[in-house]
Amino acid sequence: MRLFKKAAGFVAAAALFAAVAPAATAAASPRSTCYGGRVCLYAGFDYNRGQVDHWRDFTKDDSNFADNNWLNWDFSNSWHSMNNETSSIRNRVGCSSTLWQHPGYTGAHSTFTHNSNDGFLANNAIGNNRASAIDIWCH
Template sequence: MRLSSLMATLVIAPVAAVLLASAPAEASPRSACFHGRVCLYAGSDFNRGQVDLWRDFVRDDVNMADDTWLRWDYTDSSLGMNNDTTSARNRVGCPVTLWQNPYFTGAHSTLGPGTGDGLLTNNPIGDNRASSLDIWCR
C-alpha cells in the first residue's frame, strides 16, 4: 500500500466513524423511544420482559389496519397492530391521541409531550383497542 493511500485511510476512517455514530436513530425497540417519535408496544410496561413487538411513528396514522409490529431486531413480524396496543410513549413536543376507531373516531386517550402509559387498560382507549393515531404537531 502506498503511503498516500495509507494516510487517506487513516484520515477518512475516523471521520466516517463519527458520521455513522451521530446519525439519528430511526426506531426504538427494547422499551426505548427516541426523541421525536411516538412509540407503541404490544406488551405492558413498554415490552419490558416480554416479546418485543413495537412500532414508532412520526406522523398521524388514520388506520392501523395496514400496519405490522416490528421485532426487537427491526424485522417485520407480519403481526397486525390494529387493536393490539397495550402501552405507548410520546417523545414528540406536542400531545398525541390514540383513537379506538380508524379516522380518529370513538373512545380516545391523549398523552402529553414526554409522557407514556405502560398499561392502557385504565384509560378511555383501553387495552388492545387503538386503531388510529393523531399527532397534534402542526
C-alpha cells in the same frame, strides 16, 4: 436427619427461586427508551417488559393501524397486525398525541402529552388492545 431435611428444603426453595427470578427481572424492550421526535407504541404492557418485543414508532398521524405490522426487536417486520393490539405508549414527539379506538379518528380516545409514558393502557379511555389510529397534534 432433621438437619438434612431442612437443608434439602432450602436447596429446593433456592432452585425454585432461581427458576422464577429471571422472568421477574426480564428487561424492557430495547426500543422502550423511544427516541426523541417519535411516539412509540408497544404490543405488551410496561413497554414489552418480559413479553414478545413488538413495537412501532410514529412521527406523523396514521388513520388506520390495520395496514401496519409490528416490528420485532431487530426492526424486522413481525407480520403481525398492530390493529387493536397496543398496550403501552411513550410520547417523545414534542407535542400531544391521541390514540383512537376506530380508524378515521373516531370512538373512545386518550391523549398523551409530550414526554408522557403509560405502560398500562387498560386504565385509560382507549383501553388495552383497542387502538386503531393515532393523531399527532404537531402539524
